[in-house]
Amino acid sequence: xxxxxxxxxxxxxxxxxxxxxxxxxxxxxxxxxxxxxxxxxxxxxxxxxxxxxxxxxxxxxxxxxxxxxxxxxxxxxxxxxxxxxxxxxxxxxxxxxxxxxxxxxxxxxxxxxxxxxxxxxxxxxxxxxxxxxxxxxxxxxxxxxxxxxxxxxxxxxxxxxxxxxxxxxxxxxxxxxxxxxxxxxxxxxxxxxxxxxxxxxxxxxxxxxxxxxxxxxxxxxxxxxxxxxxxxxxxxxxxxxxxxxxxxxxxxx
Numbered sequence: 001x002x003x004x005x006x007x008x009x010x011x012x013x014x015x016x017x018x019x020x021x022x023x024x025x026x027x028x029x030x031x032x033x034x035x036x037x038x039x040x041x042x043x044x045x046x047x048x049x050x051x052x053x054x055x056x057x058x059x060x061x062x063x064x065x066x067x068x069x070x071x072x073x074x075x076x077x078x079x080x081x082x083x084x085x086x087x088x089x090x091x092x093x094x095x096x097x098x099x100x101x102x103x104x105x106x107x108x109x110x111x112x113x114x115x116x117x118x119x120x121x122x123x124x125x126x127x128x129x130x131x132x133x134x135x136x137x138x139x140x141x142x143x144x145x146x147x148x149x150x151x152x153x154x155x156x157x158x159x160x161x162x163x164x165x166x167x168x169x170x171x172x173x174x175x176x177x178x179x180x181x182x183x184x185x186x187x188x189x190x191x192x193x194x195x196x197x198x199x200x201x202x203x204x205x206x207x208x209x210x211x212x213x214x215x216x217x218x219x220x221x222x223x224x225x226x227x228x229x230x231x232x233x234x235x236x237x238x239x240x241x242x243x244x245x246x247x248x249x250x251x252x253x
Contacts, residue, residue, distance in 0.1 A: 001070060001222035010071025010221035012228075015107040016100035016135075017067060017217075018093065019060030020086060021053040022078035028065040029076075036078030039095050047095040053078035057086055063111050063214045070218020077105055088112070090119035093150070094126040097137060101130035106224040106232075109217040110139040111210030113148035123150040131155050131232045136224070136239075138217050140209040157220075157236060159213040 001008050024034045036053035055061045055078075064076050079100055081092040093110065100108045108130060127137045127150050141160040142148040151158035216239070223235050230238075 001219055003223065003226045006226070008222035008225045010074030010218065010225055013071065013074045013107065013221040013224045014077055014103070014105040015067055015071065015074050015109060015217055015221050016077045016079050016096070016103070016105035017060055017064050017214075018079040018081055018096035018100065018108065018110045019063055019112070020057040020082040020084075021055035021060045021080035022064045022076060023055045023058070023061040026061050026065065029061070029068060032068055032072075033075045034064075034078060035075065036080065037099070038080035039092055039099065041089070041091055041095075045091070047092075047099070049099065053080040055080070056084040057082065059086060059111075063109065063210070066211055066214035067109060067218045067221075070215055071221035074107075074218070074221045077103065082112075090114050090116060090123060090149075094122050097123070097126040097130055097150075101133045101135040105135055107217050107220045108135050108137045109213060110137070110150065111213050113139055113142070113151050115142070115147050116149070117147070120149045120153065124153045124155065126150075127153055127155045131236075134232050136220050136232045136235050138213050138220065140213045142209070157216070157239060159209055159216050161209045161212045 021038065022029070022034055022036060024032075037049045037051055038053050040048050040050075042048050059082075060078060060080070064078070067074070068076065077100065079096040081096050082088045093112070093114070096110075097108055130137050136157060137150065137155070138157040138159055139151040140148070141151040141158045145160075148158075150156045220235060220239060223238055224230075227235065227238070
């Protein structure tokens with residue numbers, strides 16, 4: 001990424017991808033430094049970490065590839081909180097945010113969220129602590145403009161896709177893989193983004209707020225490289241200054 005006349009690649013920056021894990025053998029990630037862990041909640045509600053971050057679904061790997069495209073020299077940190085069916089909880093999201101900040105990740109990416117206002121305070125405390133510790137937390141906003149946490153929290157960089165993207169494609173669940181009747185709570189509670197489906201019925205390119213979050217996470221990592229002594233709040237302010245702001249009367253500015 002070009003910033004103030006120089007090119008930046010995210011070198012020396014750690015990017016946490018809180019998702020379904022990462023597949024290091026994916027050819028798009030060849031040569032990339034990938035670390036990580038998985039988190040599960042024990043019977044007492046405590047977070048339990050293990051070293052296995054194998055991606056059972058493919059979603060986290062797609063996010064990682066998008067982040068890598070914008071920040072090719074950054075270290076990717078897989079924080080696995082979802083399995084094959086992408087089931088998770090706000091408590092696991094919170095644990096993912098906390099452990100990411102504690103491990104020195106300057107950028108924390110969540111291409112998911114929850115509309116549950118009862119979990120907003122929990123997530124806000126984790127995000128606020130992360131920002132205080134130097135981490136910028138980016139999260140996907142609801143594709144239809146409804147509430148979603150942690151994206152809607154003031155300490156979070158909430159990311160939405162351009163409104164010209166077709167809304168019916170925003171959800172991640174490819175109907176060829178997950179028929180609507182099998183979505184269960186996933187379509188309402190845990191929000192991500194969508195595939196496009198090509199004419200031959202194969203998976204097309206990703207789109208939507210989740211993918212937009214991944215790209216912006218890569219940009220943020222490049223800014224962190226360019227501004228190594230700035231705080232997370234400074235980086236967030238820089239992102240806002242360079243963002244396209246929608247003004248209904250005149251379009252984007």
